[in-house]
Amino acid sequence: MMKIVNLDHISASPLLAEVKDSMIEAVRQDYHNPSSQHQAGEQAAEALQRARTSVAQLVNAALPKEIVFTSGGTESVNHAVKGVALANAARGNHIITSNIEHNAVNRSLRRLQSAGFKVTSLSVDSTGRVDPADVADAITDQTILVSIMHSNNETGTLQPIEEIAKITRGKKVIFHSDAVDSVGIMPVDVQKLGVDLLSFGSNTFYGPAGVGGLYVRRGTRVFPLLDGGVQENNKRAGAENLIGIIGMGTAAEIAVQGMDARVAHLRRLKDKLLAELPDYIDEYIINTHPRYSLPNLVSLSIKYIEGESVLLMLDDEGFLVSTRSACATGSLRASHVLLSLGLSHADAQGTLVLSFGIDNTAQDVTAFLTALKNVVTTLRDISPLYKKATAQN
């Protein structure tokens, strides 16, 4: 079988061996319902609490009960954005966000707009960053929520969250940050950042997909998204996905222990890719911020060709890459994130999102660059855009 090299960790990361072991153990254990009053229920409740404590440590929450387990980053974001808006509607109806948020934020806000909320969406500069001063300017006496992502899922660019939090705290506005692609990849400390809510997902740090967390600072007014029972300290109803949560807890523990080594490893791979790329292809744009960006992600727009063709040809060679968020598959429009950076439609179409994981090696980078060179050469040979451009030179 061909070796598969996953350079699409933003879509899916492999489970850590320890996560697999803990989930298999949990499957075999047949836990009862953590809400049941008998001893079997208590054992399940203890396993749930252990996982909560591990996840709280990963984001440095002051209290384990500030962590709400969810079915993933998307639910966390929906819970935060809709829950804060509806719980604070008596105070105001204005929400501030940015032009480059994930669709989980965008579409949650669109839903709120049709219910009468007003949304200000801030532009980013050509490097993809929000200016904190713009947040300050946009706040009115009606503003109840600011939602700005921690890192962008298509470019990896980091936002000035700490600076924005200082502003929102001063104005007593609730601040949520979508950190789905950051938590577990780099240190994220909710107390240092000063956010009130933070969304994250387990698979980013090699836990199972379909499990996530929402940090809710104690005292923050937010309604549940799932109404019903009193689980999760009355913040999220429904029987827990305990097997997945246990896997997430294990993944969180290991992420805490290995964070420094993990960041260093990812950064080495990314630096190698960026340093050697000019030796393999020309005429491309790097959309990722040179300094403020995730250690594992590179967004690369290759001129004169289609990212989707590159993806499919690389797939045949065993390299998994992405052209954009996996959540956006099926949508044909060019990425709103790349257009917001000022990229042309043509350049946006030629974009690859490369995201490394701890399972990648330096050899993977070299093998990828070699394969990429072949694919780009083949595609440009048949590209009318490329012929036209080279004829002009």
Place this chain on the structure above:
Amino acid sequence: MMKIVNLDHISASPLLAEVKDSMIEAVRQDYHNPSSQHQAGEQAAEALQRARTSVAQLVNAALPKEIVFTSGGTESVNHAVKGVALANAARGNHIITSNIEHNAVNRSLRRLQSAGFKVTSLSVDSTGRVDPADVADAITDQTILVSIMHSNNETGTLQPIEEIAKITRGKKVIFHSDAVDSVGIMPVDVQKLGVDLLSFGSNTFYGPAGVGGLYVRRGTRVFPLLDGGVQENNKRAGAENLIGIIGMGTAAEIAVQGMDARVAHLRRLKDKLLAELPDYIDEYIINTHPRYSLPNLVSLSIKYIEGESVLLMLDDEGFLVSTRSACATGSLRASHVLLSLGLSHADAQGTLVLSFGIDNTAQDVTAFLTALKNVVTTLRDISPLYKKATAQN
């Protein structure tokens, strides 16, 4: 170690051996993201589709794509109730339900009431059933949704869903049924029932907790509860809990194959319990309908004692029982379901919910009855209520 006898399947059922195997295999498989465009993504998408087909068969949906995978019965109910209300708000603002629904329905409706929707909650008769004629009478030209549960989670009593569906269809009102405690326990056929939406959970049929499904008849107007990506045919955003979904798919396949034997086994245990109960204790009320009820559930109110004391003493003997829905733990109020049946507060406090599973045996029933007799005798010996009542006789 003491043998544990689970008579609290309504709170948690053990995983089938085949479910464990398929989940462990899925953990080891390290599936990629089903939305990714490369071959690794396609393999994940195929596994997802297989599970969807199995689950569609379990409820006899006409098409697999009428099944939306969720994080459990509570999410399914929230999605159905809130999603239908918001998507059809232009047509009307009136919703009909019953007095004995699960809190997932009740609290979702309360949330909608604060957004301006009007709710009519129908009474049940002393056997716990809704009269379909009451549904017909309650429908106005503003009615957009009827939500009546398939079986009650505390009493096991079944509602006349088919008759209600005939009425809602005639009036072009959308009909949702919460079948979380029915699907997998007894045959549930969405086409025969005539419902437009049906909520269910995987653990009821020995799949993992924290995974569920929502049947949405093709053409039914419903908004997503989780906005974001285009997963689940654009009905539910977010990366899938594929490991859990694969377990649910396996559980569904086996439920379809073994349904007749399963129902017969559960009914034998329930009949044995009801037939022999008078030989062990006296002065109790059976809250479960003698004919229209789940094959696996008995609600038993034992006079002059507290259900919670019975639960804890039985727990010490290795018998897991419930006093009410596990979701309601932490709430001190008497069950709204039992009060709706006309039970006194005192009798409601003495209630045990016993729910059998395919892992129970006839010997379990006999052992339980023996233990129950001892516990009831002990508790009545120290009960002032019991002394007073027996002194009067």
